[in-house]
Amino acid sequence: MTAAHTAASASAAPASGAHSSGTVDRDEVARFSAIAAEWWDPAGKFKPLHRLNPLRLGYIRDTACRRLGRDPLSRAPLSGLSLVDIGCGGGLLSEPLARMGADVTGVDAAERNVKTAAAHAAESGVPVDYSATTAEDLAAAGERFDIVLAMEVIEHVADVPLFVKSCAALLAPGGVLFLSTINRTPKAFALAIVGAEYVLRWLPRGTHDWRKFLRPSEVGAALRAEGLAFRDVTGVTYNPLTDEFRVNPRDLDVNYMGWAERV
Numbered sequence: 001m002t003a004a005h006t007a008a009s010a011s012a013a014p015a016s017g018a019h020s021s022g023t024v025d026r027d028e029v030a031r032f033s034a035i036a037a038e039w040w041d042p043a044g045k046f047k048p049l050h051r052l053n054p055l056r057l058g059y060i061r062d063t064a065c066r067r068l069g070r071d072p073l074s075r076a077p078l079s080g081l082s083l084v085d086i087g088c089g090g091g092l093l094s095e096p097l098a099r100m101g102a103d104v105t106g107v108d109a110a111e112r113n114v115k116t117a118a119a120h121a122a123e124s125g126v127p128v129d130y131s132a133t134t135a136e137d138l139a140a141a142g143e144r145f146d147i148v149l150a151m152e153v154i155e156h157v158a159d160v161p162l163f164v165k166s167c168a169a170l171l172a173p174g175g176v177l178f179l180s181t182i183n184r185t186p187k188a189f190a191l192a193i194v195g196a197e198y199v200l201r202w203l204p205r206g207t208h209d210w211r212k213f214l215r216p217s218e219v220g221a222a223l224r225a226e227g228l229a230f231r232d233v234t235g236v237t238y239n240p241l242t243d244e245f246r247v248n249p250r251d252l253d254v255n256y257m258g259w260a261e262r263v
């Protein structure tokens with residue numbers, strides 16, 4: 001099975017330039033750009049991200065509070081903390097985290113995504129600073145954050161070591177990096193590609209390339225090369241009978257998330 005390149009994604013790609021530059025794979029970004037209007041539709045193409053949201057928000061909030069000395073039960077537990085959401089898409093994480101009090105910057109390589117995100121945030125009255133840029137450009141500009149998110153992005157970038165290096169550079173002293181992706185296992189091929197793209201048709205065909213999935217050990221090695229280490233990695237599993245995702249620390253076979261800090 002090969003990625004089906006749609007006419008929409010082809011026309012959204014820049015007319016000139018290489019296939020990729022820095023961490024940006026132009027085909028990948030064009031694919032997301034083509035469906036940018038659907039970000040906030042809970043039954044649309046981003047349904048899996050909507051379904052994952054409560055789990056990952058709880059994980060981010062609880063971990064950030066524990067590491068950065070905040071009370072997870074307070075009304076705005078992340079207030080006073082700066083956060084950057086790399087590959088923010090429509091802002092499904094940026095917005096709720098801003099509501100938790102974080103000072104949120106959302107960046108995405110696709111201009112259409114940040115436009116959708118900014119329009120939604122304005123409508124909701126949530127302050128988020130969105131811009132169309134990349135981790136490497138922010139890092140080069142000297143930006144630093146208490147919390148860096150790279151959720152469901154690393155399997156879409158053109159250059160994994162540069163992406164991890166840039167995310168690491170964005171961390172302020174004592175900062176926490178959150179990362180999630182899909183494992184490169186036969187089970188992930190069956191569920192995340194055949195299941196989600198061909199059987200359930202949750203995602204457009206070609207959304208994921210199995211070869212770009214990363215094993216936790218590979219992400220761990222990329223982190224270590226930048227002086228960071230995973231402090232926790234947990235699985236997130238989908239149960240088709242209940243149509244629910246769950247945190248499952250023992251099953252990293254398909255979706256997983258974790259957090260890292262400087263060692």
Ligand SMILES: C[S@@+](CC[C@H](N)C(=O)[O-])C[C@H]1O[C@@H](n2cnc3c(N)ncnc32)[C@H](O)[C@@H]1O
Nearest residue numbers: 023024032087088089092108109110151152156
């Ligand atoms: C699967 S979506 C995840 C969105 C969001 N992080 C979430 O979990 O809800 C991946 C996003 O990463 C963006 N992206 C891909 N490569 C990127 C890069 N090199 N730099 C910044 N954003 C990128 C895409 O445009 C897309 O919006």
Ligand SMILES: [Mg+2]
Nearest residue numbers: 152153155208
């Ligand atoms: Mg993905």
